Amino acid sequence: MSNFIGYRCSLCNAEYLPGQVTYTCPKDGGNLDVALDYDSLRHKYQPEDVTSRREESLWRYLPLLPVPDPGGEGTSIRAAGWTPVYTLERLAAPLGLRHVWLKDESRNPTASFKDRASAVVVARAREIGADVVVTASTGNAGAALAGMAAALGQKAVIFAPKSAPPAKVAQLLVYGAKVILVDGSYDDAFDLTVKAAAEFGWYCRNTGYNPFTAEGKKTAAFEIWEWWRDEHRQWHEDGSLLDSHPPLTVFVSVGDGNIISGIHKGFKDLLALGWISRMPRLVGVQAEGSAAIANAFHAGVERITPVSASTIADSISVDLPRDGVRAVRAARETGGAYVTVSDAEILKAIAALGPLGIFAEPAGAASWAGLVKAAGQGLVSEADPIIVLNTGSGLKDVRAAMQAVSAAPIIEPTLEAVKKIL
Numbered sequence: 001m002s003n004f005i006g007y008r009c010s011l012c013n014a015e016y017l018p019g020q021v022t023y024t025c026p027k028d029g030g031n032l033d034v035a036l037d038y039d040s041l042r043h044k045y046q047p048e049d050v051t052s053r054r055e056e057s058l059w060r061y062l063p064l065l066p067v068p069d070p071g072g073e074g075t076s077i078r079a080a081g082w083t084p085v086y087t088l089e090r091l092a093a094p095l096g097l098r099h100v101w102l103k104d105e106s107r108n109p110t111a112s113f114k115d116r117a118s119a120v121v122v123a124r125a126r127e128i129g130a131d132v133v134v135t136a137s138t139g140n141a142g143a144a145l146a147g148m149a150a151a152l153g154q155k156a157v158i159f160a161p162k163s164a165p166p167a168k169v170a171q172l173l174v175y176g177a178k179v180i181l182v183d184g185s186y187d188d189a190f191d192l193t194v195k196a197a198a199e200f201g202w203y204c205r206n207t208g209y210n211p212f213t214a215e216g217k218k219t220a221a222f223e224i225w226e227w228w229r230d231e232h233r234q235w236h237e238d239g240s241l242l243d244s245h246p247p248l249t250v251f252v253s254v255g256d257g258n259i260i261s262g263i264h265k266g267f268k269d270l271l272a273l274g275w276i277s278r279m280p281r282l283v284g285v286q287a288e289g290s291a292a293i294a295n296a297f298h299a300g301v302e303r304i305t306p307v308s309a310s311t312i313a314d315s316i317s318v319d320l321p322r323d324g325v326r327a328v329r330a331a332r333e334t335g336g337a338y339v340t341v342s343d344a345e346i347l348k349a350i351a352a353l354g355p356l357g358i359f360a361e362p363a364g365a366a367s368w369a370g371l372v373k374a375a376g377q378g379l380v381s382e383a384d385p386i387i388v389l390n391t392g393s394g395l396k397d398v399r400a401a402m403q404a405v406s407a408a409p410i411i412e413p414t415l416e417a418v419k420k421i422l
């Protein structure tokens with residue numbers, strides 16, 4: 001039934017059977033790529049077998065996922081993914097770009113991209129009979145795990161830095177997870193989680209550690225593929241998949257590097273299946289104050305040197321990215337790039353997206369800030385079709401949002417007072 005045949009280490013290429021390892025390569029700690037039986041998949045499925053499914057969630061891609069159906073019908077885990085795409089024409093025109101869209105991941109059940117990863121990890125946890133799932137998180141991964149686990153009645157433990165935005169901490173608590181705030185950074189919480197999981201026998205979801213997170217995140221690539229097929233059909237009658245000239249360019253904000261590597265994996269799956277004939281370009285956007293992966297990319301190396309991260313975009317504030325090598329490759333192997341943006345540019349991006357009806361948290365708006373930067377650097381041009389991802393909701397971090405706008409005036413409740421300020 002399952003097309004999950006094992007893992008391959010992204011560093012040393014060692015191969016493992018599904019039951020042989022759980023997290024990273026025992027030899028070198030490298031991130032493991034999940035291997036699917038492409039030959040079997042190619043014979044069994046056509047694109048229409050997926051695109052004709054009525055399931056409006058990431059579970060429509062079940063044949064291409066390494067987990068069984070987790071069930072949970074009628075709960076929020078069945079609402080993960082299948083996020084809307086909006087046009088950014090009005091915003092993009094002044095940049096001299098004609099075809100720009102935004103995929104709004106804030107529309108996931110817990111309001112961030114992380115639901116994709118957590119939904120699939122929770123399905124894996126159920127398959128292997130894990131009682132408790134644990135994760136380190138700056139907030140969103142934890143909220144997503146807490147929410148998806150709650151949907152299936154599973155137990156979740158979340159370690160977050162005590163500096164996590166209050167809305168995210170509230171979300172964790174309301175979903176009923178065991179929440180432990182760590183007096184330290186996300187990186188401290190990460191290391192502690194790995195130790196706690198080993199000590200107590202918990203299943204660890206940590207980003208860039210558990211190989212199933214990228215498998216969940218790759219579903220965004222599948223959705224982009226499906227959306228693009230439809231969009232492209234309007235451009236060219238033949239509907240040939242991601243074959244337009246120039247190729248589609250995807251902008252995504254990068255912290256640990258697991259979203260960009262997951263999206264890369266999704267497109268690699270589609271390429272291996274022959275469902276696309278051309279790889280889209282992936283552009284990673286990092287905060288200037290948390291740019292370990294961009295630094296490596298620009299130095300032309302894969303080796304990641306940790307930084308001392310500091311940025312308003314808490315979701316991408318990472319000292320040592322845990323999926324850095326694959327994240328560098330995602331841009332390099334697709335003809336993409338990395339750009340970095342300042343906190344001021346991120347705040348400007350929040351204020352720019354808002355009037356289009358899009359409320360992004362700082363890490364979510366960073367991708368738009370990155371496109372503005374890339375346009376200025378000539379990395380994209382007028383005819384390029386471009387899609388940027390808003391990875392998280394502005395409601396997650398209202399304090400940051402208020403820095404992006406000017407405060408509302410407070411007046412006496414009289415018409416005179418209204419007239420005075422208009």
Ligand SMILES: *Cc1c(COP(=O)(O)O)cnc(C)c1O
Pocket residue numbers: 112113114140141207253254255256257258259260315316361363364391392393
């Ligand atoms: C986690 C996260 C990211 C970055 O994902 P990585 O896999 O850490 O690179 C970007 N935006 C938001 C809102 C996130 O929660």
Ligand SMILES: [Zn+2]
Pocket residue numbers: 009010011012013014025026027028029030
């Ligand atoms: Zn290895």
